Amino acid sequence: xxxxxxxxxxxxxxxxxxxxxxxxxxKFIDIYLVFIMGSGIxxxxxxxxxxxxxxxxxxxxxxxxxxxxxxAANLRIQTNAQNSPDFKGxxxxxxxxxxxxxxxxxxxxxxxxxx
Amino acid sequence: MRPIFSILASAAVLLSATLSEAKSLTGNRVLVxxxxxxxxxxxxxxxxxxxxxxxxxxxxxxxxxxxxLIAMAKRxxxxxxxxxxxxxxxxxxQFSNRALIKFVDMGGNLLIGLTPNTxxxxxxxxxxxxxxLDTRNHRVFDDSSYDEGLDAGAFDTLVTENIVSPKPIxxxxxxxxxxxxxxxxxxxxxxxxxxxATEGNAFSGEVGDSSREKGAIDLVSSLQARNNARVSVAGxxxxxxxxxIDSPVSRKSKSGGVEKFARSGNKEFTDELSRWTFQEKSxxxxxxHRHHKEGETQKLETYRIKDNxxxxxxxxxxxxxxxxPYHASDVQLEVIMLDPYIxxxxxxxxxxxxxxxxxxxxxxxxxxVYGVFTFKVxxxxxxxxxxxxxDVVAIRPFRHDEYPRFLSxxxxxxxxxxxxxxxxLVFSGTWLFTWGSREEAKVVVQSKVSKK
Numbered sequence: 001x002x003x004x005x006x007x008x009x010x011x012x013x014x015x016x017x018x019x020x021x022x023x024x025x026x027k028f029i030d031i032y033l034v035f036i037m038g039s040g041i042x043x044x045x046x047x048x049x050x051x052x053x054x055x056x057x058x059x060x061x062x063x064x065x066x067x068x069x070x071x072a073a074n075l076r077i078q079t080n081a082q083n084s085p086d087f088k089g090x091x092x093x094x095x096x097x098x099x100x101x102x103x104x105x106x107x108x109x110x111x112x113x114x115x
Numbered sequence: 116m117r118p119i120f121s122i123l124a125s126a127a128v129l130l131s132a133t134l135s136e137a138k139s140l141t142g143n144r145v146l147v148x149x150x151x152x153x154x155x156x157x158x159x160x161x162x163x164x165x166x167x168x169x170x171x172x173x174x175x176x177x178x179x180x181x182x183x184l185i186a187m188a189k190r191x192x193x194x195x196x197x198x199x200x201x202x203x204x205x206x207x208x209q210f211s212n213r214a215l216i217k218f219v220d221m222g223g224n225l226l227i228g229l230t231p232n233t234x235x236x237x238x239x240x241x242x243x244x245x246x247x248l249d250t251r252n253h254r255v256f257d258d259s260s261y262d263e264g265l266d267a268g269a270f271d272t273l274v275t276e277n278i279v280s281p282k283p284i285x286x287x288x289x290x291x292x293x294x295x296x297x298x299x300x301x302x303x304x305x306x307x308x309x310x311x312a313t314e315g316n317a318f319s320g321e322v323g324d325s326s327r328e329k330g331a332i333d334l335v336s337s338l339q340a341r342n343n344a345r346v347s348v349a350g351x352x353x354x355x356x357x358x359x360i361d362s363p364v365s366r367k368s369k370s371g372g373v374e375k376f377a378r379s380g381n382k383e384f385t386d387e388l389s390r391w392t393f394q395e396k397s398x399x400x401x402x403x404h405r406h407h408k409e410g411e412t413q414k415l416e417t418y419r420i421k422d423n424x425x426x427x428x429x430x431x432x433x434x435x436x437x438x439x440p441y442h443a444s445d446v447q448l449e450v451i452m453l454d455p456y457i458x459x460x461x462x463x464x465x466x467x468x469x470x471x472x473x474x475x476x477x478x479x480x481x482x483x484v485y486g487v488f489t490f491k492v493x494x495x496x497x498x499x500x501x502x503x504x505x506d507v508v509a510i511r512p513f514r515h516d517e518y519p520r521f522l523s524x525x526x527x528x529x530x531x532x533x534x535x536x537x538x539x540l541v542f543s544g545t546w547l548f549t550w551g552s553r554e555e556a557k558v559v560v561q562s563k564v565s566k567k
Contacts, residue, residue: 028542043528051524100543
């Protein structure tokens with residue numbers, strides 16, 4: 001009970017701090033990440049329930065989710081102002097361009113593999 | 116040019132005439148080898164039975180070296196009746212064991228008659244066929260089943276009805292068979308078939324022998340070589356003699372009385388045995404074999420995995436006059452790549468009765484494995500011509516555009532990939548439209564950080 005009592009204010013503080021200190025663009029990316037993760041989990045559950053056939057379609061769908069997640073997470077890391085000392089050579093524009101090109105390639109491959 | 120042409124034409128006519136005459140599929144040239152040419156008359160009924168069946172018989176002895184079995188790598192004869200077990204044959208003779216084996220290798224048929232006093236050379240020849248003849252001068256006795264008319268008190272003129280051969284060699288014979296001669300043991304090679312055996316109480320030994328190991332002794336056996344040449348071995352020359360063919364049979368029956376038959380079954384038996392040996396019956400032939408996709412007719416060299424195909428084979432049996440449909444329920448097709456992936460029984464299909472062959476069919480789904488496969492019908496049954504038919508086909512995997520598409524089970528994945536693309540577009544659009552506010556936010560964050 002005491003652990004829960006300690007946890008509640010901690011979560012509250014985390015939420016407050018997130019609300020106040022995270023930029024809108026990063027919050028956008030977070031929403032996008034949550035959406036991708038939900039889609040990936042749904043597919044995995046469906047695969048467990050309905051079986052692996054057709055396996056190539058499952059792989060294409062799942063890999064598209066995982067790939068999108070990885071690319072979006074990278075975008076988030078590279079455009080976070082707090083990380084800017086680590087990515088001196090990579091401007092936010094450059095980071096977004098990388099993200100866009102890689103995403104287009106990923107989706108082309110996934111659609112091709114979907115069968 | 117013209118005379119050569121006419122000679123050729125007449126030769127062709129002659130050839131077809133001789134071919135149509137012969138009842139045997141191999142040919143009608145018979146060489147009879149006897150120890151003594153004067154003894155030919157003892158078997159005249161058997162010879163005339165052969166002559167009735169269009170055979171041309173030459174009589175000779177193994178010593179007569181002017182008769183040649185094989186000349187210029189061709190057989191001079193189609194069948195040899197070897198009734199000369201007492202002749203000593205030199206290694207380089209025209210009728211040496213090596214020559215006889217070569218004759219069989221070249222498709223010639225061999226009918227051998229023996230006596231208890233058979234020479235060693237002949238015993239060696241029989242070993243080539245995995246037949247071991249009983250010791251010299253041993254003969255077969257049976258004191259419970261002998262002919263009372265012909266037997267001179269030695270109990271060696273056997274009466275037997277124990278035909279143990281597969282149906283295709285000798286079927287049923289209506290009267291008991293008379294036999295006086297030597298027994299043998301057959302080896303284990305599957306090409307060999309026992310044909311006639313004694314009836315249980317017989318034993319093999321010398322005259323006056325007291326040791327009696329009783330049991331069925333093999334009297335006549337037949338072998339069909341891998342090249343379908345046929346060899347029959349009878350332990351008795353008397354089996355074919357006029358005396359035995361014409362003789363009535365009387366023997367003590369098991370109940371104590373006397374069994375009588377007006378005529379022995381020897382004629383019927385020797386006729387059937389010679390018909391089988393000389394390829395007049397139980398000869399099978401594949402007329403046609405083909406395969407095609409279900410619903411098509413074209414024979415392909417390449418099929419796809421899991422294709423549904425139809426395999427057809429047409430088999431005929433020769434009955435001494437013509438080809439007739441061969442009926443069986445055990446013809447099997449194998450689809451082989453090292454191992455048989457499919458082994459299935461071919462079903463006989465109904466076809467118009469005027470056809471002289473039977474048609475066997477199977478509908479099958481090819482295996483889910485690609486590679487080079489062999490469609491093989493390997494039909495080997497005792498007494499019947501061995502049939503082996505092979506077709507080599509390639510089985511290929513699905514092409515990239517042959518996989519099934521738009522499966523209902525895959526719709527969630529399609530939706531997912533679509534939603535990822537839409538999500539990417541929406542996110543990118545929003546991100547770019549809010550570019551300015553993002554910069555402001557950064558400033559705000561920095562100011563907040565600095566305030567703290």
